[in-house]
Amino acid sequence: MTEPASVVVARQLAVEALYRLVPPGRRTRARQVRAVLLAAGVLGTAGCGAGDTVCPAIGYGSVLVVELSRDWPAGSGRSVELDCDPACPLPVVLLDQPTPIPVPGMPGTPAAPTSSTPAPAPDDPVLELDDDGTARLALYVERPGEVTARVRQNGAVVAEVTVRPEFVRVDGTAECGGNAEARIVVPAP
Template sequence: MRRVWGLIVRPAVLMLAVCIPVAGCSTACPAIGWVNTVTVELAGDVSNVSTLQLCDGDACSELGPRAAPSAPRSIAPTLSVDPSAPFTPAAQPTMAPFYAERVDADTWRFTVSMSSPDHVTARVLSSTGAVIAEKEAELDWKRVGGSAQCGGPAEASPVLLTVP
């Protein structure tokens, strides 16, 4: 019996004494991935506003992806490939830093995946692409979900832009 205590029971008791407190202090984070948002509110004459862009450096927002309407299925023609031609890799697609969604006539919401830039430029564009109004803004981010240990979605204070 003494031999069993020394070989099996004592190591098991020691392992439980170490594991239980450690397990109680650990934090299990849910799946990682969230979207941060920036709201831009327009004031003034919004009748000529076609779109609103939010830019971080040289990269600007795009309209958010929408579900494509169901279309008839088509079959692509077979392409012949010259095996002696040199391989040229396809250009890597660039990702927009923000995706835009028009909420109403004077409110736009921009989403950005797990990023929180400090500084952005908001631009109001006409239907011809002319810049009607522009404003540089510092963003103040506040976490609105998740936890301090695991992170989570955040919202920036609204950017107010006056359209002449």
């Protein structure tokens, strides 16, 4: 089937008008720009296949759980002292009421230490055991290689155990990670 002559003439006129509007040098430049943009789009989305994993931007933490073995007798006044290598962070105490922030120079605010005063070394964290004989310490990103847990009752050490904690992921995915937990069981004395 042949096209009517008017359609053929209209196409020729459109092509001639296009060539008059865009000189040959610019046409070549426009083709190059289109090719570069197309290549950038293809390369930019090349890794976005259906099988790729997208992970959230979350900083996962770890928890160290210390628990007394089942053969411990019932008792109260027990706490657990942790000695970590590298150092354990101090436990965070959540307060019911906000506390005023000390402002340097205000009456009642201690003077700021001079720069030559070394920062005090952190003490080993001491955690109170729950009624079920467990205590938890949030570690955030650090994971100690070795932990010594000392159970104290009325101030005296009644049991001690040193372990290399094995952290196990408790949520999240294998590809993206997740929160981890390590359990230390302290045997009865």
